[in-house]
Amino acid sequence: MNNAEVKIRKETKNKIKVDFExxxxxxxxxxxxxxMYTLKKVVWYLFRFLLLLGxxxxxxxxxxxxxxxxxxxxxxxxxxxVRLIPKHPTLSTYQAIIRDNNYFVALGNTFLxxxxxxxxxxxxxxxxxxxFAKFKFKGNKILFLCVIFTxxxxxxxxxxxxxxxxxxFDFFGIIQAISGNSINMLNTNWPxxxxxxxxxxxxxxxxxxxxxxxxxGIPDELEExxxxxxxxxxxxxxxxxxxxxxxxxxxxxxxxxxWQWTDxxxxxxxxxxxxxxxxxxxVKVPKSLDTNxxxxxxxxAAIKNACGMLxxxxxxxxxxxxxxxxxxxxxxxxxxxx
Amino acid sequence: MNxxxxxxxxxxxxxxxxxxxxxxxxxxxxxLDVKKARAGxxxxxxxxxGFVLIYVPxxxxxxxxxxxxxxxxxxxxxxLNFVGFKNYSDALFVDASFVTTLLAGIRQLVLDxxxxxxxxxxVAIILNQKIAGxxxxxxxxxxxxxxxxxLIASIDSSNILSSYMDSSTGIxxxxxxxxxxxxxxxxxxxxxxxxxxxxxxxxxEYVVGLVNNIFNIVNRCGVQMxxxxxxxxxxSPAIYESCSIDGASGWETFWKITLPMVSPMILVNTIYxxxxxxxxxxxxxxxxxxxxxxxxxGDVLASAMYWMYFLIVILIIAIVAxxxxxxxxxxxxx
Numbered sequence: 001m002n003n004a005e006v007k008i009r010k011e012t013k014n015k016i017k018v019d020f021e022x023x024x025x026x027x028x029x030x031x032x033x034x035x036m037y038t039l040k041k042v043v044w045y046l047f048r049f050l051l052l053l054g055x056x057x058x059x060x061x062x063x064x065x066x067x068x069x070x071x072x073x074x075x076x077x078x079x080x081x082v083r084l085i086p087k088h089p090t091l092s093t094y095q096a097i098i099r100d101n102n103y104f105v106a107l108g109n110t111f112l113x114x115x116x117x118x119x120x121x122x123x124x125x126x127x128x129x130x131x132f133a134k135f136k137f138k139g140n141k142i143l144f145l146c147v148i149f150t151x152x153x154x155x156x157x158x159x160x161x162x163x164x165x166x167x168x169f170d171f172f173g174i175i176q177a178i179s180g181n182s183i184n185m186l187n188t189n190w191p192x193x194x195x196x197x198x199x200x201x202x203x204x205x206x207x208x209x210x211x212x213x214x215x216x217g218i219p220d221e222l223e224e225x226x227x228x229x230x231x232x233x234x235x236x237x238x239x240x241x242x243x244x245x246x247x248x249x250x251x252x253x254x255x256x257x258x259w260q261w262t263d264x265x266x267x268x269x270x271x272x273x274x275x276x277x278x279x280x281x282x283v284k285v286p287k288s289l290d291t292n293x294x295x296x297x298x299x300x301a302a303i304k305n306a307c308g309m310l311x312x313x314x315x316x317x318x319x320x321x322x323x324x325x326x327x328x329x330x331x332x333x334x335x336x337x338x
Numbered sequence: 339m340n341x342x343x344x345x346x347x348x349x350x351x352x353x354x355x356x357x358x359x360x361x362x363x364x365x366x367x368x369x370l371d372v373k374k375a376r377a378g379x380x381x382x383x384x385x386x387x388g389f390v391l392i393y394v395p396x397x398x399x400x401x402x403x404x405x406x407x408x409x410x411x412x413x414x415x416x417x418l419n420f421v422g423f424k425n426y427s428d429a430l431f432v433d434a435s436f437v438t439t440l441l442a443g444i445r446q447l448v449l450d451x452x453x454x455x456x457x458x459x460x461v462a463i464i465l466n467q468k469i470a471g472x473x474x475x476x477x478x479x480x481x482x483x484x485x486x487x488x489l490i491a492s493i494d495s496s497n498i499l500s501s502y503m504d505s506s507t508g509i510x511x512x513x514x515x516x517x518x519x520x521x522x523x524x525x526x527x528x529x530x531x532x533x534x535x536x537x538x539x540x541x542x543e544y545v546v547g548l549v550n551n552i553f554n555i556v557n558r559c560g561v562q563m564x565x566x567x568x569x570x571x572x573x574s575p576a577i578y579e580s581c582s583i584d585g586a587s588g589w590e591t592f593w594k595i596t597l598p599m600v601s602p603m604i605l606v607n608t609i610y611x612x613x614x615x616x617x618x619x620x621x622x623x624x625x626x627x628x629x630x631x632x633x634x635x636g637d638v639l640a641s642a643m644y645w646m647y648f649l650i651v652i653l654i655i656a657i658v659a660x661x662x663x664x665x666x667x668x669x670x671x672x
Contacts, residue, residue, distance in 0.1 A: 048464050055461070056478045058556050062486075062494060124384050131381025135374050143382060146389055152655070153397070154617030156624055157644035160637045161399035165392065198388020208385075227370075233377040254484070262488040280489055308493045312485050319484055323477045326484075327564070 070094065070306035077298045093289070093306045100286035102277050103310060110261060110279040111314075113189050118257035120196040121204060122249055128199050129211030130237060134223065144212075151205025156265065163269050166191040187275030192266060202259055202266065207252045214248050215241070250325040258315050283307045404642040425642035436626070436643060443623035444650065447615050450555070453548050454611050455604060458559035462566035463596070476567075483560035558615060562607040569603035570596070598667040605662045609655060616651045623647055 010017040032038075064084065069077075073090040076082045097103055132144050155162065169183040185191050195201040199208060218241065226236040242249070264280045271278060285303050379386075404425055406418040429436050465476055486494065548555070573596070581591050615621060627647070631640040 045469070048467070048469055052461075052464065052469070052475045055556055056475060058553055059478055059481055062553075063481075128382050128385045131378045135378025135381065136371075137375035137378040140378065143386065143389075147385065150389070150393060152613055152652070153648065154613075154624075154644075156617065156628065157641075157648050158396050158400045159631070160403055160641050161396045164399065164403075165396050194392070195388075197384060198392060199385040200388050200393055233374065258484045259487055262485070262490050264489040264492060283489070283493060304493050308490055312490060315485060319477075319481070323480065324473070326480060327473075327476050 066305040066309055069302040070309045072302055074299060077302060093303055094310065096286035096289045097282060097303070097307055097310060100288055101282040101284065101307075103282055106277045106279045106282050107314070109276045113192065113278070114257050114260040116189070117192055117196045117201065117260045118253050120193065121199075121201055121207065121256040122253045124197060124199050125204055125207040125252060126211055126242070126245070126249065129208045130215050130241065132208070133212045133215035134220070147199075147205050147208050150200060151203070151209070155202065159265075159269055162191075166194075166270065185270075187271055191270045192260070201256075202263065203255070207255065211245075211248060211252065214245060218244065247325050247328050250322060251328075254318065254322045254326055257318070261315055262311065279311050282310070400641055401645065403638050404645050406638060408638050425639050426646065428639055429643045429646065433630075433639075436630075439626045440623055440647065440650075443621060443626075444654075447612075447621065448654070449544060449547070450551075450558075450615060451608065451611050454555055454559050454562065454615070455607050457555055458562035458607065459566050459600065459604070461559070462563050462570055463592075465563070466567060466570045479563060480560050482557040486557050558611075558618075561614075562611060565607055565610070566600060566603050569600045573599045601666045602668060605659065605666050608658055608662060612651070612655050612658065616647075 007019050008016065009019055068084050068086060070093055071089045071091070072082070072086040073088045073092070075088050076086045079087065081087075128147075132140060132147075163186075166185040169185050185194075192201065196204075222240065223236050226240055227233075231239065261279070267278050267280050273281075283304060284307075285300060289299075289303065402418070405420060405422060407421050407424075408418055461479065465472060465479070469475070577595055577599075578591060581595055586594065616624075618624065627640050627643045630643060631637050633639075
């Protein structure tokens with residue numbers, strides 16, 4: 001096309017309208033969309049999307065089945081035409097569990113236990129991790145190896161000795177020497193509080209590891225400038241470092257809270273029937289429900305599912321609010337292997 | 339050496355910074371280091387106290403119990419009788435099924451670990467790309483870590499309803515018969531596919547096992563997935579850009595860039611997976627041993643079993659870490 005032939009139709013300060021021969025729309029779309037590159041992209045996109053959808057289904061299906069079965073009445077469970085959606089939805093299972101199994105008492109006790117443990121664990125682990133990440137002192141590396149060691153040895157390996165430790169609680173015989181007897185801490189919250197206070201509770205090694213990686217990502221200059229401005233080490237920690245690490249703190253708190261909430265290993269170990277009612281204790285068939293009939297296996301399973309729903313409902317609410325912090329928190333921790 | 343430095347900024351007051359003589363400065367620096375070392379100790383003090391006062395005695399007790407017989411005394415306290423390696427030899431030679439459970443369990447876990455790591459890497463790569471509803475998928479994939487633990491896992495493992503519902507044909511045909519025909523890919527299909535390839539029965543069994551076990555694997559790779567995700571996001575986009583300018587395909591980019599860059603995460607994740615799956619209370623060995631605990635006098639026997647199991651786990655971790663750290667690529671950041 002020759003420049004001379006271009007006919008200017010309209011010209012304003014920053015726009016110019018020119019007549020020229022355009023390729024037809026269809027041709028343009030064809031060359032843009034109908035090629036191998038786009039095709040490959042679309043296929044790959046669909047493949048990914050379907051795959052993710054499928055895996056999400058695998059993850060979510062147990063929850064669907066839990067929810068639906070917890071609303072089923074006895075008739076639904078013997079009715080072979082009922083699969084996922086109950087024909088006679090009922091709330092009686094929930095009512096019986098809440099009434100007979102002391103649900104709210106268990107909820108309160110577990111909430112207290114989990115909340116206190118999670119708060120303690122969050123702060124203690126932050127403290128410990130900050131010490132490991134930012135201060136050079138003799139034995140830093142060896143102590144960190146000890147943390148890894150506590151992470152590697154499963155607590156189940158030690159269950160007998162942990163239980164005896166807290167049943168006959170003592171520091172090298174000091175308490176026995178003073179009061180004449182060791183302290184029995186079973187059936188109280190103290191064993192878990194003490195484990196949390198010393199960074200030894202469930203997966204605390206992982207928390208310390210994650211937080212240490214996060215703190216190492218914070219540039220040292222930040223603290224140095226704070227020190228230069230006359231702020232002490234602890235003031236710097238509380239005023240500058242902690243506000244920066246809000247996401248990580250929420251992440252660790254949620255892990256600690258949820259894992260303590262659904263825990264049955266420690267609660268089995270530290271609490272007996274005479275102890276406070278906790279959430280694991282409500283997983284049983286309520287007295288008022290009759291399971292003495294042919295389909296009882298399915299009915300028992302449905303009741304247990306209802307118990308499970310009652311247990312995780314608070315966690316689901318918490319997760320809905322906190323999930324974006326968890327994902328951000330883990331992404332920002334910048335975990336590396338060094 | 340005294341220096342007067344003017345801030346030269348009209349907004350702030352004129353500042354005078356005095357830097358002391360070198361000798362004095364060194365002394366000060368040393369004292370700051372000492373202060374910081376002390377603060378470091380203070381920060382890690384809770385752990386040190388707990389480790390020395392609680393953890394070490396617990397470990398020590400656990401080892402001691404495994405060499406003893408234990409009897410509870412009625413007045414309170416317990417009595418130990420030293421029996422040497424009796425508990426260990428009982429576990430190995432008297433207990434009928436411990437050794438077979440142990441071997442089968444370890445074999446199963448060793449087979450599971452590569453699949454968990456590879457699957458989580460794969461999902462992390464997909465979730466790292468732009469896709470509709472990415473945030474929702476991430477949230478869903480992370481649900482098992484938070485919810486399917488401990489108590490809920492134990493409820494799920496005995497949940498016959500879930501499998502009952504899952505086995506139904508898509509739209510209920512009224513017969514109520516459990517049918518496997520409607521499964522998306524049935525184990526039989528995979529068997530057929532692989533036997534056509536003539537790759538050997540072990541691999542076929544392995545793949546079939548994986549497909550049947552997919553729920554379990556998906557549930558166990560939440561944390562690993564997020565660790566990979568954080569690793570993938572720390573790779574500089576400039577590297578990918580220069581790669582695509584040089585004409586590398588996606589496949590080549592994966593093998594030459596992504597894989598080496600996330601290889602430290604592969605090491606971390608492999609070790610995490612080993613620890614996590616060996617210590618999770620619903621693997622066959624752990625549940626077997628916890629059943630032993632409930633027998634009379636079984637608690638010390640269980641201690642001995644746990645220690646043997648743990649030593650094997652440590653051995654496996656050492657071997658895997660040794661092999662992997664030889665091939666891990668560390669980017670030098672200068």
